[in-house]
Amino acid sequence: MAEKKREFSKKQGKNKGGRPRRFFNLNIGTVIFGALFLYMILSIIIYAATDHITSCQVLAGTLSQNETYTALVLRSEEVVPAAAGGYVNYFVEDSAKVGKNSPICGISQNPDLSTETGQQDPGEIQGQASAFSKSFDSSSFYDVYDFKYKLNGMLLSQADPSSLSGTICQASRDGIVAYSIDGYESLKEEDLTLEDFQDKSYRRENLTTEGQIQAGAPLYRLIQGETWSIVIPVTEDEAVRLSSRQTMEVNILKDGQSLSGPLVLFTAGDQKYVKITFDSGLVRYCNDRFLDVELVTNTVTGLKLPLSAVVTKEFYTIPSEMAVEGGANGSTGFLKEVTGEDGKVTSSFVEASIYAEIPEENGDGSLYYVEMGSLADGDVLVQPDSNARYTVGQTGSLEGVYCVNRGYAVFRRIIVLEQDEEYCIAATGTDYGLVQFDYIVENGNSVNEEDILY
Numbered sequence: 001m002a003e004k005k006r007e008f009s010k011k012q013g014k015n016k017g018g019r020p021r022r023f024f025n026l027n028i029g030t031v032i033f034g035a036l037f038l039y040m041i042l043s044i045i046i047y048a049a050t051d052h053i054t055s056c057q058v059l060a061g062t063l064s065q066n067e068t069y070t071a072l073v074l075r076s077e078e079v080v081p082a083a084a085g086g087y088v089n090y091f092v093e094d095s096a097k098v099g100k101n102s103p104i105c106g107i108s109q110n111p112d113l114s115t116e117t118g119q120q121d122p123g124e125i126q127g128q129a130s131a132f133s134k135s136f137d138s139s140s141f142y143d144v145y146d147f148k149y150k151l152n153g154m155l156l157s158q159a160d161p162s163s164l165s166g167t168i169c170q171a172s173r174d175g176i177v178a179y180s181i182d183g184y185e186s187l188k189e190e191d192l193t194l195e196d197f198q199d200k201s202y203r204r205e206n207l208t209t210e211g212q213i214q215a216g217a218p219l220y221r222l223i224q225g226e227t228w229s230i231v232i233p234v235t236e237d238e239a240v241r242l243s244s245r246q247t248m249e250v251n252i253l254k255d256g257q258s259l260s261g262p263l264v265l266f267t268a269g270d271q272k273y274v275k276i277t278f279d280s281g282l283v284r285y286c287n288d289r290f291l292d293v294e295l296v297t298n299t300v301t302g303l304k305l306p307l308s309a310v311v312t313k314e315f316y317t318i319p320s321e322m323a324v325e326g327g328a329n330g331s332t333g334f335l336k337e338v339t340g341e342d343g344k345v346t347s348s349f350v351e352a353s354i355y356a357e358i359p360e361e362n363g364d365g366s367l368y369y370v371e372m373g374s375l376a377d378g379d380v381l382v383q384p385d386s387n388a389r390y391t392v393g394q395t396g397s398l399e400g401v402y403c404v405n406r407g408y409a410v411f412r413r414i415i416v417l418e419q420d421e422e423y424c425i426a427a428t429g430t431d432y433g434l435v436q437f438d439y440i441v442e443n444g445n446s447v448n449e450e451d452i453l454y
Contacts, residue, residue, distance in 0.1 A: 054442040061304040071230035082219040108166025176223040199290040249296040302425040311444035312397040315369035337380040402441040
């Protein structure tokens, strides 16, 4: 009886203890999950073991940014004192050009220099006021006074001369009138010190006032001529770098203007300075003692490439006079001697990719740099209409990079114009060359030509 029970227990799928047996059930979800997990593990291993190719985009630029400096402005100027005491009425606006003997202002014992003024056109005054309001900058409050003096001068210019009382101050020479001083007016380049360039402690005094002034007090500043200079303190290395330059282009950061002038290096005390002189733009900056400027030292522009991308490639060098035009599309190539099975020698046109034409060192002619795939060592080329022969075998190298626009490495020639430790500037418009926004291999030695990368 006991044997029958055990047999029955086995048939019911139970073990000796009476518990049901457990079987491993393999379903489709488990299979898919396992396959995906295995794929991920293999992908990580392959990725970690594979050399990665990094590409970069070709952009136009220069090797480095131009240096910016704070320059001190020097000009020929004098402070004109008041000939008498009293109230000042200005005839011309600040930064205005005046001629010799032109009336600048009047000094009288009364606030009003004239009791009778002409009838100014209200429309003209309104137009001036509208133009001023559109260009007014609250950070330059001096402009309000300039506008006031401009209107005052417009009114006084219509006044009856017989009604003017007091002292009329006239310009002693041609120049530009300015109504501010800062103590730098008589500063000469040989007297410069680094303390003179501490623009944070710089103070400019406005000479315009509605009160009375004393005789001999500063009345206005008169700037002579059209020539002015900027001076910049430089280090020894900067002085060496700039010593080869005769002229310098300067960008004025205040308003984006560009000026160019002769450059001179000089020493005052133990400090080296660079001085750049201009013959225009004086009226624009007659009230500026310090200007933030950019010296345009990096003038070479082109395609900016990392030096790590640059490689060299070998080409056949063939005299240019061996080339002919032929083929269905009139392309350039060469006539190659071909020996038939019967031993007869004929010539066959071979189209070639010519990457460059470079003059020979002896100056007698030029060499074509020809892609090697179209010819082979020992091929004999025939010059048309002559018995001249040339045997292919001489080679030369050209610099280039690998372009990957199409997913595989293609050699593109470059002509390096300038370079530093990390980058070079390549010319644009080169035959078989690059254009802006192409993609190239960042490390050119990590691939071979025609390698499929993507």
